[in-house]
Amino acid sequence: MANSDVGKLRRGPWLGEEDDILTTIVGALGEKHWDALAKESGLRRSGKSCRLRWMNYLRPNLKHGEITHEEEHIILDLHKQWGNKWSKIAKRLPGRTDNEIKNYWRSHLKKRAEAHQECFQDADKSSHQEFSTPRCEKSHDYIIGESSSMNQKDGILFGASSSTETLEPSNMNAFGNCSPYENRISDWLSSCCWLVEGLKHEEDCMGTYPGFCQLGSSSEEEKTHGVWDLWNPV
DNA sequence: AATAGAGCCAACCGCCACTAA
DNA sequence: GTTAGTGGCGGTTGGCTCTAT
Incomplete structure (x- = not known):
């Protein structure tokens, strides 16, 4: 020009x-x-x-409202997997733009994610000393949201088994357990869940995680909380 | 009420990859 | 094989709004 x-x-x-x-x-x-x-x-x-x-x-079909807790969780999860691949993340959030997600990350989630990371490292250290479940408010914030009005149960996006109901809220997150082992299991499950979604749109992870399909048959109750709704609109 | 600082978000910038000539 | 044009992406900026003092 x-x-x-x-x-x-x-x-x-x-x-x-x-x-x-x-x-x-x-x-x-x-x-x-x-x-x-x-x-x-x-x-x-x-x-x-x-x-x-x-x-x-x-563009038509863009959502202009607030990012929901489900979407927030998705962003956190995918960012953990892919880093700053905003356009890639945006493809998993219909109606949201890469710019919107990027802005949301920077203004809402980055600090929480960093706090979570810090906590995770702390927990990792303590896990070498003993396998305990440290309290981790930072991590809890990371998942549930610092200013969230959502209650603990609603904060469970998936993985809401009956056993979680018996956990002390201070030790729990939807992935809120700060035990490093539980965190990792949750992280892995989370990754698998996204692969399920990925298979609907991409071929690149076909067959990578043979175990995850079972997640697709989770109960109706579980589907009513969190990202299942995005995958399986009722 | 005034002001400073923080937060948020739309828009811009620069770089890179792809494609056609 | 090279080059110019174009689109897409991620990083950054600037201005507006909100909040605390």
Whole structure:
């Protein structure tokens, strides 16, 4: 792009009128050739800017509400697996954008995840001394949410077996047990659950975890809490 | 009521990968 | 094989809002 054109391009927040124009032109021309589309529209925006606005805000079926606890858990889980692969994570959260997830991570989850990691390391150290179940408020926050109004039971996303009901809340998380072994089992289960989801969309993990299919036959009660709802809408 | 600081989020920037010429 | 154009991605920024003092 010529430098003389740069000065002519608008920047900053989009106006409603611009949104309308972009929506119309994308409807007519499709989601491609953004530079041409930008020129065609008459908007003084770059193709990149148009694409971003469309992808992050105007695209149909986008959710604009708050991130739910289930989604939050998914983000935490997938970030643990994949790191900052926001677009990849976003593909597992229909209606959410990579930008939204990235922002949510940075503003809501990063500190909690770091605190959890810190706790995990502490717990790891103590596990070398004795196999105890340390209390871990940090980890609990990481899973349940610092300001969550959700009760303990609702915090259980999956893995809600009858045995968990007998645990002391202070020692429990949905994965809230801070025993390193229990944490790892929970982490593994969590990973497996995502592989189940992955198999619906991708071929890359086919056959990797032969044991997980059983999770798909969890009880109706379990399905009513957490991410099962996302997989198996009732 | 005023102000500073923190938090949040939309938008931008730069880089990389892919594709067509 | 090379190059230019394009789209996608992750990191960063800037401005607005909220909250504490």
